[in-house]
Amino acid sequence: MSDLKHKILALVKDDLAAIETALEENLNxxxxxxxxxxxxxxxxxxxxxxxxxxxxxxxxxxYNGNYDKTFSTIFEYLxxxxxxxxxxxxxxxxxxxxxxxxxxxxxxxxVLVGDFLLARSLSIAAETELPxxxxxxxxxxxxMSQGEIHQLMKKGSLDLTEKEYMExxxxxxxxxxxxxxxxxxxxxxxxxxxxxxxxxxxxxxxIAFQMVDDLLDYTSNSDILGKEVGADLKEGKLTLPVxxxxxxxxxxxxxxxxxxxxxxxxxxxxxxxxxxxMKKYGGQKYTEKLAREYVGNAKDALAVxxxxxxxxxxxxxxxxxxxxxL
Amino acid sequence: MSDLKHKILALVKDDLAAIETALEENLNxxxxxxxxxxxxxxxxxxxxxxxxxxxxxxxxxxYNGNYDKTFSTIFEYLxxxxxxxxxxxxxxxxxxxxxxxxxxxxxxxxVLVGDFLLARSLSIAAETELPxxxxxxxxxxxxMSQGEIHQLMKKGSLDLTEKEYMExxxxxxxxxxxxxxxxxxxxxxxxxxxxxxxxxxxxxxxIAFQMVDDLLDYTSNSDILGKEVGADLKEGKLTLPVxxxxxxxxxxxxxxxxxxxxxxxxxxxxxxxxxxxMKKYGGQKYTEKLAREYVGNAKDALAVxxxxxxxxxxxxxxxxxxxxxL
Numbered sequence: 184m185s186d187l188k189h190k191i192l193a194l195v196k197d198d199l200a201a202i203e204t205a206l207e208e209n210l211n212x213x214x215x216x217x218x219x220x221x222x223x224x225x226x227x228x229x230x231x232x233x234x235x236x237x238x239x240x241x242x243x244x245x246y247n248g249n250y251d252k253t254f255s256t257i258f259e260y261l262x263x264x265x266x267x268x269x270x271x272x273x274x275x276x277x278x279x280x281x282x283x284x285x286x287x288x289x290x291x292x293x294v295l296v297g298d299f300l301l302a303r304s305l306s307i308a309a310e311t312e313l314p315x316x317x318x319x320x321x322x323x324x325x326x327m328s329q330g331e332i333h334q335l336m337k338k339g340s341l342d343l344t345e346k347e348y349m350e351x352x353x354x355x356x357x358x359x360x361x362x363x364x365x366x367x368x369x370x371x372x373x374x375x376x377x378x379x380x381x382x383x384x385x386x387x388x389x390i391a392f393q394m395v396d397d398l399l400d401y402t403s404n405s406d407i408l409g410k411e412v413g414a415d416l417k418e419g420k421l422t423l424p425v426x427x428x429x430x431x432x433x434x435x436x437x438x439x440x441x442x443x444x445x446x447x448x449x450x451x452x453x454x455x456x457x458x459x460x461m462k463k464y465g466g467q468k469y470t471e472k473l474a475r476e477y478v479g480n481a482k483d484a485l486a487v488x489x490x491x492x493x494x495x496x497x498x499x500x501x502x503x504x505x506x507x508x509l
Numbered sequence: 510m511s512d513l514k515h516k517i518l519a520l521v522k523d524d525l526a527a528i529e530t531a532l533e534e535n536l537n538x539x540x541x542x543x544x545x546x547x548x549x550x551x552x553x554x555x556x557x558x559x560x561x562x563x564x565x566x567x568x569x570x571x572y573n574g575n576y577d578k579t580f581s582t583i584f585e586y587l588x589x590x591x592x593x594x595x596x597x598x599x600x601x602x603x604x605x606x607x608x609x610x611x612x613x614x615x616x617x618x619x620v621l622v623g624d625f626l627l628a629r630s631l632s633i634a635a636e637t638e639l640p641x642x643x644x645x646x647x648x649x650x651x652x653m654s655q656g657e658i659h660q661l662m663k664k665g666s667l668d669l670t671e672k673e674y675m676e677x678x679x680x681x682x683x684x685x686x687x688x689x690x691x692x693x694x695x696x697x698x699x700x701x702x703x704x705x706x707x708x709x710x711x712x713x714x715x716i717a718f719q720m721v722d723d724l725l726d727y728t729s730n731s732d733i734l735g736k737e738v739g740a741d742l743k744e745g746k747l748t749l750p751v752x753x754x755x756x757x758x759x760x761x762x763x764x765x766x767x768x769x770x771x772x773x774x775x776x777x778x779x780x781x782x783x784x785x786x787m788k789k790y791g792g793q794k795y796t797e798k799l800a801r802e803y804v805g806n807a808k809d810a811l812a813v814x815x816x817x818x819x820x821x822x823x824x825x826x827x828x829x830x831x832x833x834x835l
Contacts, residue, residue, distance in 0.1 A: 213655050216662055268624060272617035291598035294620055295658045298594060298627065305631050309644040317643050318635040324628030329539050332621045336542055481777030 187503050192433030194496050195235055198252075203235045205252040206259055210305060211300065220284055220296040224263045228279045233258035233363050236388075236500070240367030240381050242486075243493045247371075248275075254370060257307045257320055258363045258468055264300035265327055267293050272331060273418050316366050330354025338420035341429065341441055352366045352393040353386075360389030380487045384497065387481035390502050394474040397422035399507075401458055401467060413454050417447055423473070436460050471505075477504055513829050520822050521561055525579075528560045532576040532585055535633060538625065544623040546610055550589045554605045559584035559689050562714075562826070566707050567692030569819045574695075576636075580696060583633050583646060584689045590626035591653055593619050598657060599744050624815040642692050649688045656680025665745035667755065667767055674749055678719040679712075686715030706813045708824065713807035717830050723748035725833075727784055727793060739780050743773055749799070754792030762786050797831075804831055 192199070206225055212218045235256030238271035241251040269275075270283040271293050277283065280297050301324065308320040337343050364385030368378035400415045401424050417423055425444070429437055441451045442462050461467060481501045488494050518525070531553055536543045560581030567577040594603075596609040597619050603609065608670060610755055611619035627650065634646040660677050663669050690711030694704035726741045727750050751770070755763055766786050769779045807827045814820050 214658055214662070216657055217655060265624075269619050272620060290616065291661055292658060294594050294598060294623075295654045297620075297663065298591075298623075298654040299625065299651055299658070301627060302647050302654060304642060306647035306651060309640050309647055312640040312641075314635050314638040314643075317640075317673060320627050321632035321635055322650065325632060328621045328624035328628060329543060332540055332543055332618060335617055336540070371694070467739055 185503070185506055186420055187499060187506060189353065191496060191499050191503060194492070194499075195239070198235060198238050199231055200253055201252045202231050202238065202259075205256050206234075209256045210260075210303065216288075216292070216300055216342035217296055220288055220292060221263070223281075223284055223287070224267055224278075224296075224300075225259065227281050229259070229263075231259065232287055233262055233359065234390075236360065236385065236392055236497075237363045237367050239497055239500075240385075241371055242362040243488055243491065243497065244368050244371035244377055244381070245271075246367065246372035251367070253307065254311060254366070257366070258306050258359065260300045260307070261320065261324065262359065264297045265331075266303065267297035267300070269331060272335060273420075275414070275418075311366075311370055313369055316369050317431075318502065319362045319366055319369075323358050326354040326358040330356075334420060337421070341382035341421065341444065343421045343426055345423065345426055345430075348426055349390075350422070352390060352397075356393040356396075357386050357389030359388040380484050383484035384481045384501075386475045387484065388501055388504060391474040391481065391501075394423060394470050394477070395504055395507065398424055398467060398470045398474070401425075413449070416444055416449070418456075420448070423470045424461055426464035426466075427469045428461040428464040431464040431466070432460065436463070453458070473507060478502065479488055486505075510761075511829070511832055513825060513832060517822060517825050517829060520818070520825075521565070521567035524561060524564050525557055526648065526829055527578045528557050528581055528585075532560075535579055536586075536629065541724065542614075542618070543622055543625055546614055547589070547626060548619060549610055549613070550604075550622075550626075551585070551609075553607050554793050555585070557585065558718075558826075559588055559685065560825075562686065562711065563689045563693050565819055565823055565826075566669055566690040566711075567697055569814055569817065569823065570694050570697035570699035570703055570707070572693065575697070577693070579633065580637060580692070583630050583692070584685065586626045586630040586633070587650065588685065590623045590630065591657075593623035593626070595657060597623075598661060599746075601677075601740070601744075637692075637696055639695055639748045642695050645688045645692055645695075649684050652680040652684045654814060656682075657771065660746065663795045664748070667770065669747045669752055671749065671756075674747070674752055676718075678723075682719040683712050683715030686718065702813055705799075706810050710807045710809035710827075713803045713810065713832060714827055717800040717803035717807065717827075718795050720749060720803070721830055721833065723795060724750055724800070727751075727787065739775070741771055742775070742780075742783075744791045745773070749796045750787055750792035752792075754787040754790040757790040757792070762789070773782065801831060804828065 189268060197356060210218065211223055237255040237258055238251050249406055266278065268286055268424050270278055271285045271290055276286060277351050284296070305317070308317045311317070330351050333354065337347065361382050362385070362430060364381035365378060368381045397415065400413065401421065429440060432440060440457055443457045446453070478501045482498050536544065536547055538547060554630045563581040564577050571644060592604065593610055595691055596604055597616055601609050602612060610622070631643070631646060634643045637643070656677050656679070657679065663673065686709070687708050690707035691704060694707045723741065726739065726748065755766060758766060764785055769775050770777070771782045804827045808824055811820055
């Protein structure tokens, strides 16, 4: 674990504990099976990054209520719901090193428990009694489902452009990060300027986070990742490191890369060849550079806030996004 | 088509046309594929009963805004979302005589478009700016997913009790009908007494509606039904007519009925034998009698409203529930 991660975890220890309690207390299912499956996806080593961002964003806006931890569950339940559905959509087998829910309980149950978590998330959003908050949460869900559909439509196609990739990660990841931070400004009654700042911080952080996530598929190993390396490609998902390299490559190299990508059963050696070719054309480096720029934008957005311990942590989280497993 | 249906349709013609327009206008997807699939499930001959109940309930509460048609889409989008997910859960093949969405576009897309419609529904609920309305819509979704999960858990089991059946249909159907009518009272600013009355009307109507729906599986034919007759049993779904008959039967007859039910590939003759045995023990008659009682309760609940054309239509809809294809 990196020093930065250690440092952040020490600083937010109490918040994380309170978030964990809130996640337990607000789940509230009528059926044991729902509880069991929801708990499988919720309590299996998630980073709690989204609720944590929500709690810290509320604090930097001087939120003075008692419901920030409760409201932070909105974003973890929503995240868990999409994980349940996405694992099914992607026909994934492992998530954080564990078998995915649909492989244990079947597709049907995974769909329905996902629906339950989605609804639970919106019920808690309704408790804020702020229509803007509820609208944001509903719009996040609309965006995420469309981002996933867009990705699904492009599955296996080698002509996904960088622009389309950016639109997909905006919809499936960045809007959730953005909403998480923005909702905190709203429940705190913060001025528009701070709402915009947090919204920008979350959006840019989300883009960077997804880029790094996509990059890890080409730089990490399965022990760290908790899922198969090269899983994105095996699912027919083209991400920025590959998109950039394919575009930059000469004809001969591009044909070789495309051959490997098209063959879903590529060997470890094929994958190594692909990674070497991507490196030759700078796909990984380009993605890292872009992610670094988005992290820079995220940090810049916080300029409107005066210095504080909370601001420090939000800046550290932005930096951590880049270093997490590169 | 029954006379009553003709009469109702003539009276609500303009409302249905306005609902249809609202369903078109508020769908608002970014992607053609989402639009295509959402339209497949939304515009394939649905009765629009839920939005119609919403519009009529608003009218009987003297609602004087312009958004009743828009808000009524909440319940049709929500209904369509659950149909997409339920068809997948039930591995159905036909819906209203058409191939189901997941058989055309695949499970993954059906899941995600269902999520989109669910989110769309809640976005429109947020536009009411009434936290109670949003909470009701979110709670309906929680209930419906849990009702479906409950049903799924009991799939193929022959020991479902009448009490459990009632709980399942409460969650998966009645809470939506109830919410549809109750939300209208809320957006109209109606007094508590009228809110309760409409809530009771919707709840009782929903229970009766589902009972009749379940009964049709044993009394109708596939042309009228738009899906296979005996489909519930083939999906391992025990409903009231069977539950009641199994409980009332003597050992010999019960064993014969169980044998037919357990064999998912039962023949047309087996199914006829089963229906005859159910008739012998009064399962169909009992279900019809109960449905009639719930319809009676629904109509009684409207007593607080003075006589009006709108009240007449709501009473007729209750009666129609019983006669629709019996």
